[in-house]
Amino acid sequence: MSRTPLDTVEHAAETPDVELPWAELGLKKDEYERVVEILGRRPTGAELAMYSVMWSEHCSYKSSKVHLRQFGEKAPQSDALLVGIGENAGVVDVGQGYAVTFKVESHNHPSYVEPYQGAATGVGGIVRDIIAMGARPVAVVDPLRFGAADHPDTKRVLPGVVAGIGGYGNCLGLPNIGGEVVFDACYQGNPLVNAGAIGVMRHEDIHLAKASGTGNKVILYGARTGGDGIGGASILASETFDDAKPSKRPAVQVGDPFQEKLLIECTLEAFQEKLVVGIQDLGAAGLSCATSELASNGSGGMRVTLDDVPLRDSTLSPEEILMSESQERMCAVVEPEKVDRFLAICDKWDVIATVIGEVTDGDRLEIFWHGGKIVDVDPRTVAHDGPVYERPYARPDWQDALQADDANKLARPTSSDELKAQVVQLVSSPNQASKSWITSQYDHFVQGNTVLAQPEDSGMIRIDEASGLGVAIATDGNGRYAKLDPYAGAQLALSEAYRNVATTGAKPLAVSDCLNFGSPEDPAVMWQFAEAVRGLADACQQLGTPVTGGNVSLYNQTGEVAIHPTPVVAVLGVIDDVARRTPVAFQEEGQLLYLLGDTREEFGGSAWSQVVHDHLGGLPPKVDLERERLLAEILISASRDGMIDSAHDLSDGGLIQAVVESALLGEKGARLVVPDGLDAFTLLFSESAGRAVVAVPRSEELRFTDMCGARGLPVTRIGVVDGDSVELQGEFTLTLAELREAHEATIPALLA
Amino acid sequence: MTARIGVVTFPGSLDDRDTQRAIRLAGAEPVALWHKDKDLKQVDAVVLPGGFSYGDYLRAGAISRFSPVMESVIEQAKSGMPVLGICNGFQILTEAHLLPGAMLGNNHLHFICRDQKLRVENADTAWTADYTAGQEIHIPLKNMDGRYVADEHTLDELEAEGRVVFRYVDFNPNGSLRDIAGITNAAGNVVGLMPHPEHAVEPLIGSGRTDGLPFFTSILKKLVNA
Amino acid sequence: MARVVVDVMLKPEILDPQGQAVQRALPRLGFEGVSDVRQGKRFELEVDGPVDDAALARIHELAESFLANTVIEDFTVKVEEMVGEEK
Amino acid sequence: MARVVVDVMLKPEILDPQGQAVQRALPRLGFEGVSDVRQGKRFELEVDGPVDDAALARIHELAESFLANTVIEDFTVKVEEMVGEEK
Numbered sequence A: 001m002s003r004t005p006l007d008t009v010e011h012a013a014e015t016p017d018v019e020l021p022w023a024e025l026g027l028k029k030d031e032y033e034r035v036v037e038i039l040g041r042r043p044t045g046a047e048l049a050m051y052s053v054m055w056s057e058h059c060s061y062k063s064s065k066v067h068l069r070q071f072g073e074k075a076p077q078s079d080a081l082l083v084g085i086g087e088n089a090g091v092v093d094v095g096q097g098y099a100v101t102f103k104v105e106s107h108n109h110p111s112y113v114e115p116y117q118g119a120a121t122g123v124g125g126i127v128r129d130i131i132a133m134g135a136r137p138v139a140v141v142d143p144l145r146f147g148a149a150d151h152p153d154t155k156r157v158l159p160g161v162v163a164g165i166g167g168y169g170n171c172l173g174l175p176n177i178g179g180e181v182v183f184d185a186c187y188q189g190n191p192l193v194n195a196g197a198i199g200v201m202r203h204e205d206i207h208l209a210k211a212s213g214t215g216n217k218v219i220l221y222g223a224r225t226g227g228d229g230i231g232g233a234s235i236l237a238s239e240t241f242d243d244a245k246p247s248k249r250p251a252v253q254v255g256d257p258f259q260e261k262l263l264i265e266c267t268l269e270a271f272q273e274k275l276v277v278g279i280q281d282l283g284a285a286g287l288s289c290a291t292s293e294l295a296s297n298g299s300g301g302m303r304v305t306l307d308d309v310p311l312r313d314s315t316l317s318p319e320e321i322l323m324s325e326s327q328e329r330m331c332a333v334v335e336p337e338k339v340d341r342f343l344a345i346c347d348k349w350d351v352i353a354t355v356i357g358e359v360t361d362g363d364r365l366e367i368f369w370h371g372g373k374i375v376d377v378d379p380r381t382v383a384h385d386g387p388v389y390e391r392p393y394a395r396p397d398w399q400d401a402l403q404a405d406d407a408n409k410l411a412r413p414t415s416s417d418e419l420k421a422q423v424v425q426l427v428s429s430p431n432q433a434s435k436s437w438i439t440s441q442y443d444h445f446v447q448g449n450t451v452l453a454q455p456e457d458s459g460m461i462r463i464d465e466a467s468g469l470g471v472a473i474a475t476d477g478n479g480r481y482a483k484l485d486p487y488a489g490a491q492l493a494l495s496e497a498y499r500n501v502a503t504t505g506a507k508p509l510a511v512s513d514c515l516n517f518g519s520p521e522d523p524a525v526m527w528q529f530a531e532a533v534r535g536l537a538d539a540c541q542q543l544g545t546p547v548t549g550g551n552v553s554l555y556n557q558t559g560e561v562a563i564h565p566t567p568v569v570a571v572l573g574v575i576d577d578v579a580r581r582t583p584v585a586f587q588e589e590g591q592l593l594y595l596l597g598d599t600r601e602e603f604g605g606s607a608w609s610q611v612v613h614d615h616l617g618g619l620p621p622k623v624d625l626e627r628e629r630l631l632a633e634i635l636i637s638a639s640r641d642g643m644i645d646s647a648h649d650l651s652d653g654g655l656i657q658a659v660v661e662s663a664l665l666g667e668k669g670a671r672l673v674v675p676d677g678l679d680a681f682t683l684l685f686s687e688s689a690g691r692a693v694v695a696v697p698r699s700e701e702l703r704f705t706d707m708c709g710a711r712g713l714p715v716t717r718i719g720v721v722d723g724d725s726v727e728l729q730g731e732f733t734l735t736l737a738e739l740r741e742a743h744e745a746t747i748p749a750l751l752a
Numbered sequence B: 001m002t003a004r005i006g007v008v009t010f011p012g013s014l015d016d017r018d019t020q021r022a023i024r025l026a027g028a029e030p031v032a033l034w035h036k037d038k039d040l041k042q043v044d045a046v047v048l049p050g051g052f053s054y055g056d057y058l059r060a061g062a063i064s065r066f067s068p069v070m071e072s073v074i075e076q077a078k079s080g081m082p083v084l085g086i087c088n089g090f091q092i093l094t095e096a097h098l099l100p101g102a103m104l105g106n107n108h109l110h111f112i113c114r115d116q117k118l119r120v121e122n123a124d125t126a127w128t129a130d131y132t133a134g135q136e137i138h139i140p141l142k143n144m145d146g147r148y149v150a151d152e153h154t155l156d157e158l159e160a161e162g163r164v165v166f167r168y169v170d171f172n173p174n175g176s177l178r179d180i181a182g183i184t185n186a187a188g189n190v191v192g193l194m195p196h197p198e199h200a201v202e203p204l205i206g207s208g209r210t211d212g213l214p215f216f217t218s219i220l221k222k223l224v225n226a
Numbered sequence C, D: 001m002a003r004v005v006v007d008v009m010l011k012p013e014i015l016d017p018q019g020q021a022v023q024r025a026l027p028r029l030g031f032e033g034v035s036d037v038r039q040g041k042r043f044e045l046e047v048d049g050p051v052d053d054a055a056l057a058r059i060h061e062l063a064e065s066f067l068a069n070t071v072i073e074d075f076t077v078k079v080e081e082m083v084g085e086e087k
């Protein structure tokens, strides 16, 4: 089984000419040479395994790093930011001594190969990032994108993904409070399964991934290590390098949410007793990542005995153990006198825990196997000194033609009947239809703190029972807008998420993102990426919401064809008292409906252009961040002072989509009129940004409109909450029953 | 004096804290019980909360049913101590044969989470006295294995003895036979149901209704007046 | 070391939506001529020591009290022999 | 009419949380001497007409493309013969 002799550091030094399969492990020639240069000798197999996974695109961000720096460089001054980019997840101060951590990550490719497990382990991974910060996870969100709704493969992928997200999150006891479901043929072979999580802790409980204090013990706990996701490493394990055993080394991992639930509880109990000096979850690159990051972020070195790692498969080689991506594992650094207590807590929760090493006073990471030293590296070179690429990028030559293909010139409805038919067509289209068939598979209630969940504009969680302090989160992205203009598209994603948070009454504080793009080796894709990052960084600076962390997913493409550039943005907000939250649903008949913001002829990338004309071209709606900020301030003040009793932001589908949703949810209709200066079509379908529709009790009308007037926010009365139909005066009437059928039947018909 | 109501935490229990909160809001004293301890800490009643104990592996409730705490719960239940099983707790009670029948996967094969309308069929149990028979309430429902099944004879017997405590109204969310949402044992001290009353105890939270609070006030009154 | 297999199936009178879902999908996959599908569980137990009658009796008991819920399920216990076609 | 059984098991190298949970519970039930438990699925297909090689080949294909995800699961197809002990 094992190669003889063991490829120790000593052996490597003595046998400089042994050829290692660096290319098979995904390293480039110059990268391998750099490893040799760093070490001053050829790497051992185990060292090569570590460098190759840690220097992969996924772990090192080598293509994206040069761009992502802008998030730090342009970061707005924010008193709320406690921990910024670089840690497992960012941490934000939300007041009263509470801190909140949140992050979004992708699990795109695994979810295509094995939808249930791919999506499930995506949730598992992001939740471990949250625990690793010291927080109790309190909610998850799941922005999703699939191929065409009527494509047969969507019927394989979507139900599996949704069941996997539900299966894992529900079993962990995390309410799912938001997300997105978007269908577009561009995601056919590359569905996007992004998952986000939020956690709450007290300021003093923030933990970081670092190994400090000579003599402190390194404890691996959670699931046993198996041969999961180690593809390339099996080459190192084989007798000769071409005698690989790939069939035994699965690329897809199976999650065990029950094990993760135990991991959460025992970790939190250990935090509570202040037993933990440093902590790291095991995600991509498994132990390679955890040991090298813990060691490089700490003050000393680390020594690890790999023989002590509990295995599920006794045939694993040391290289494979280092690379294994087995789920539901964590690594903690614990002072020697606290080890017994730590192990006792793990035992209480039936979690396997093993001391596998200790912090040393040197600055080396040394790993032993069968008595031989198989790794001896400076951990920084593994964790932080990976390659950085300045990939070439160029605005694609088709971009001008795409933008010139103006959606505002598409044929518009010419009669009231046609207008009415298009309303029905819009609200029943897969992207605009109700997603309740999906979201009802998620537990919204568990933990007993859910204030708002689907289909509200943002999810909201109470974090303090006594004061009512709460946090809100929304995730948004629009690949169609981003395709037309990636810079503006990223800003529109942020604008929408920001607006969604404010619409529910919460003040936006900070941002996480998940950047889903095609191959960075394509200069056009790289340009989209660079533009999107620049756009997001600029907009975050202007709105004062720092990016606290996120994730990049590249190579989402089939052959030469990339997905639409899809930056997904999550905005976290805070609300002093959740009793003041504003729901989407119309609450009472007779309330006046006001449209806030400016409505222009903006149909580029719109839902209307997609649904009615199957068209994508022109320019996306204009970005106006100062307007977004003003709108948010008004929505927050109005909620705090009780001036509105429902609100809904306007985004894809425009005003009519928002009104129909509020009406169906509240089971109350609306009578609308076309205000002066607008035509019915533009009123209903325009996707101008920076808008919301609010319901104002008559007693508050003056106070509310005065406030908008004084602050310079356009406010237009467009109707009243009334009856059991949605009527546009002089144009059409649609009963709630008709609308409900149109809006709610689509997704079950496609998927159930 | 107030009543002490135990809430068992099994590995994988999820709604144990929420249930403790509901008990507190009703004015009773929640007492945390641990699955590995036989000791019931002299509580006056026990709630087996919702969740996925042992991941619902094998069958929902099948593994928990053999935990040390259940030995005591089974013994006490048989001698009359009030026991409420919510969702996973209900599944544990059927697996432990404290309640007849069994819980199977929802007939539509999906997890389902919704605000569910129920009719209170029996307002005489230890846990439902603060309702009136025939009352219709809304309680959140969330489960994967909520389909109640039993043989015809058992079902007839349950009906005849008034031991169907809750029935789904307007919509059967899981294919439960005879729309059964909750049942009781012959003595009326052991009640199990799939929906989650502990998630309907505060006006702002969850479903935004408080239709679940009477569970906890019912038992409190019964114990305090006993 | 021997392998004992316990198969657990829902009793025939109990509705099996999983099996039905599979059956309903078959025509869509271009597969005709299957009149019924039932889905159950298969447990493979690796048993130390010899699988004699006493051991089998104990596994039978285990199946009855734990692996199956006999209110709704039937089970069979067998010592594994390789039959049919293995992928 | 014949019964064809498709057994689907997680590949041996893939984590089987269900089987592990069962195995870990056994000692608590006073049951020793089982070194591993794996839990899989059993599909019983009632097939109209004769189960000849062609039919078996098609069921094999069905198992491969639909009943199992061969990224993580192995399967076997067999024509049912009553073996062992039936309860």
Ligand SMILES: Nc1ncnc2c1ncn2[C@@H]1O[C@H](COP(=O)(O)OP(=O)(O)O)[C@@H](O)[C@H]1O
Pocket: A141, A142, A143, A144, A176, A177, A178, A179, A180, A181, A435, A438, A439, A453, A454, A455, A456, A457, A458, A459, A475, A476, A500, A649, A651, A652
């Ligand atoms: N995959 C999903 N998971 C959870 N919630 C979702 C998902 N998809 C949509 N939702 C929820 O459904 C509602 C409507 O979604 P969407 O139309 O994208 O909202 P918006 O346009 O306001 O961003 C929101 O509450 C959103 O959080």
Ligand SMILES: [Mg+2]
Pocket: A456, A457, A500, A648, A649, A650, A651
């Ligand atoms: Mg919205």
